[in-house]
Amino acid sequence: MSILLEAPTTADYKNPMNIEKSDLPKIEHAPQTLRDIVQERMRTAIIEGHFAPGERLVERPLCDQLGVSRTVIRETIRYLEAEGLVEIIPNRGPIVALLDWDQAEQIYDIRKQLEGSAAAVCAQCYGGDFAAQLREALATLNASMNDSEWIGVMRATTRFYEVIFYEAGHAIAWDIVQRLNGRISRLRVLTLSAKDRPKPGFSHMTAIYDAILSRDAQAAQAAVQAHILDASAIAQRFLRKETTKVENDG
Known part of the structure; x- marks a missing residue:
């Protein structure tokens, strides 16, 4: 003879610690990634004039100053180019965008x-x-x-x-x-x-x-x-x- 088992409902489960159920706490501020930090520092440096308009942005020195990989620097330069803060010049590379x-x-x-x-x-x-x-x-x-x-x-x-x-x-x-x-x-x-x-x-x-x-x-x-x-x-x-x-x- 087969025995038919009914699936348990949520009411069948006990709360052994009698903890009141509530919504999970919302994450108000997601932690910054390394890329986010580098982008913000480079962006601020350009805005405040640390890099002059037309100045070349050379990967190796930037890697050494910020302690990050070339990949992060390249991603940052692409991001800043999209924002209009950096220009890519053929045969010269990235420079700080000129203001006119x-x-x-x-x-x-x-x-x-x-x-x-x-x-x-x-x-x-x-x-x-x-x-x-x-x-x-x-x-x-x-x-x-x-x-x-x-x-x-x-x-x-x-x-x-x-x-x-x-x-x-x-x-x-x-x-x-x-x-x-x-x-x-x-x-x-x-x-x-x-x-x-x-x-x-x-x-x-x-x-x-x-x-x-x-x-x-x-x-x-x-x-x-x-x-x-x-x-x-x-x-x-x-x-x-x-x-x-x-x-x-x-």
């Missing part, structure tokens, strides 16, 4: 459209804890102005705009800005270091903040455009001066 006004002007035009639109929409529709998030982002930016390195200012500025774009629902526009972020950051370092800036960058950011929280869409867009026009004028003077210098040296 034609490219910079296009970047500023894109920023003016996307950032101005996001600020205007945000002023009209923001809610929830947005005001607190933007206030925190502005405070972080203000604190970073005293840093000896520019990378803190870059990150704080990026966070300030990220809060605005996402509250406006402009996630795709933010993705476009992020793809240009390496080149935007290089231009920011140029303009932030200028001594003859008519209005400090942080004053512009405060004007954007005030206009958005006042729900004045027109003023928010105008504040963004004033900020970008100021920065672009400084970048234009610097880059044209550098272009003239290169031509004379050549």
